[in-house]
Amino acid sequence: MFVAHDDPRVELASIAAALRAYVEWQREAGTMGFPRKAWERPVGEASEEEPMPQDPQPSQAPPPPAVQAPLAPPPVELPVVPVPVVSDVDRRVRLPEMVKEVAACRKCALCKERKRPAFARGAPEARLMFVGEAPGADDDQQGRPFVGLAGQQLDRMITAMGISATTDVYICNVIKCRPPGNRRPEPQEVAACAPYLHEQIALVRPRVIVALGNVATSAVLETDQTVDQLRGAWRLYRGQTLVMPTYHPSKLLREGPEQAETRKKVWEDIRMVMKELDLRLPKRPDPKPEGGT
Numbered sequence: 001m002f003v004a005h006d007d008p009r010v011e012l013a014s015i016a017a018a019l020r021a022y023v024e025w026q027r028e029a030g031t032m033g034f035p036r037k038a039w040e041r042p043v044g045e046a047s048e049e050e051p052m053p054q055d056p057q058p059s060q061a062p063p064p065p066a067v068q069a070p071l072a073p074p075p076v077e078l079p080v081v082p083v084p085v086v087s088d089v090d091r092r093v094r095l096p097e098m099v100k101e102v103a104a105c106r107k108c109a110l111c112k113e114r115k116r117p118a119f120a121r122g123a124p125e126a127r128l129m130f131v132g133e134a135p136g137a138d139d140d141q142q143g144r145p146f147v148g149l150a151g152q153q154l155d156r157m158i159t160a161m162g163i164s165a166t167t168d169v170y171i172c173n174v175i176k177c178r179p180p181g182n183r184r185p186e187p188q189e190v191a192a193c194a195p196y197l198h199e200q201i202a203l204v205r206p207r208v209i210v211a212l213g214n215v216a217t218s219a220v221l222e223t224d225q226t227v228d229q230l231r232g233a234w235r236l237y238r239g240q241t242l243v244m245p246t247y248h249p250s251k252l253l254r255e256g257p258e259q260a261e262t263r264k265k266v267w268e269d270i271r272m273v274m275k276e277l278d279l280r281l282p283k284r285p286d287p288k289p290e291g292g293t
Contacts, residue, residue, distance in 0.1 A: 091124055091203045098196065102176050107192035110177035116143030120172040120200065122165065127277060129206035130154065131197065133215040133248060134175035134185050145173045146249075153249035154212075157266070161274055162282040170204050172197065174219040185215060194219055201237065208273055209241055213248030221245070231269055234276075244273050 102117045118135035121144045130146075138148035146154050158165045165171070175185045175193050185193075197219060201209070211217040217227050220243055221235055227245050235243040246269035251262055274280070 088125075094203055095120075095124055095200075098199065102196060105176070108177075108189045110175070110179060110189055113180055114177040115140045117176040118143055118145040118173060118178075119176055120170060121145060121147075122170040123167050124170060124204050126168055126170040126204065127207040128163075128168065128273070129170045129172070129201065129204055129209045130158075130212060131209060131216045131220055132171070132173045132212045134173050134182075135178040136182055137178065139173075140178040146171050149253060150248065150250040153252055157249065157270060160281075161270060161279055163279065170200075170206065172200055174216055190215065190219055201241070206241065208276055209237055209243045210269075210273060211243055211245045213251070216248075217245040231265065232272075234272070242276060244269050246270070 099119050102119050105111060105117070118139040132146060132150075132154075135145055136148045136150065139145050139151070145151070154171070155165045158169055163169065174197050175189060176196060177193075179185050179189070201220075209220060211220045211227075214227050217230060218224065220237055221230070223230075227247055230245040231247070235245060237243050246266050247262055252259065252266060
């Protein structure tokens with residue numbers, strides 16, 4: 001907070017310090033941006049701190065006219081598309097309808113080689129939602145996301161949180177059909193499938209979304225920043241839902257010198273999710289006493 005001072009230089013320094021502190025606080029809070037307003041004073045209106053000048057004496061030369069600085073153009077504020085609010089009845093009706101729509105979808109070329117779209121698994125009423133990239137070979141065969149090795153790793157993560165992958169979370173991908181050879185989805189494929197994801201989020205209404213990998217982080221947060229840049233701090237989905245970006249479970253399966261550090265970072269992110277959802281680590285069973293049965 002700044003305090004008015006007789007010396008305008010001191011007051012300006014106080015204002016600058018307050019503004020700097022506010023910007024740093026917003027940055028630490030994970031704010032992606034905030035609107036700005038152009039403040040201006042109507043011509044001829046004086047402030048309380050600046051009294052109107054007295055009329056000059058006849059013997060004095062009139063002061064030179066003040067040069068008014070050009071006003072900055074008003075900031076451009078991008079519209080935010082609100083997430084629709086739906087009822088529980090809509091969720092129970094609409095999600096099965098979406099499964100049929102995705103099965104018949106022909107919006108991109110991925111429909112030509114898929115066997116079965118992988119729409120989602122888990123509980124539609126869950127507080128926690130995991131969003132991945134795209135189906136793999138096993139997902140394509142079974143028509144369910146995260147059922148291969150990466151899915152087994154994700155299930156182990158969920159179990160370590162003390163919750164169930166069947167009843168406590170909702171799991172889906174940005175892309176519903178498998179890209180050939182498990183390649184990275186193309187931008188046009190993400191654009192074609194993203195509306196399904198956004199409607200899933202609107203229907204499930206999770207309290208927390210965990211975005212797994214760069215494709216999911218980019219699609220959920222609508223950003224070109226990477227997981228490395230965004231993980232470790234809370235973000236917001238369209239200004240409403242908490243999002244925790246972290247690495248995809250498949251990255252945890254890759255052997256190498258970085259694997260231990262990656263696992264550590266993922267667990268740090270998951271612990272933040274657990275704290276937000278008031279989840280506690282499951283207790284380990286007490287060891288049996290010696291000689292017990």
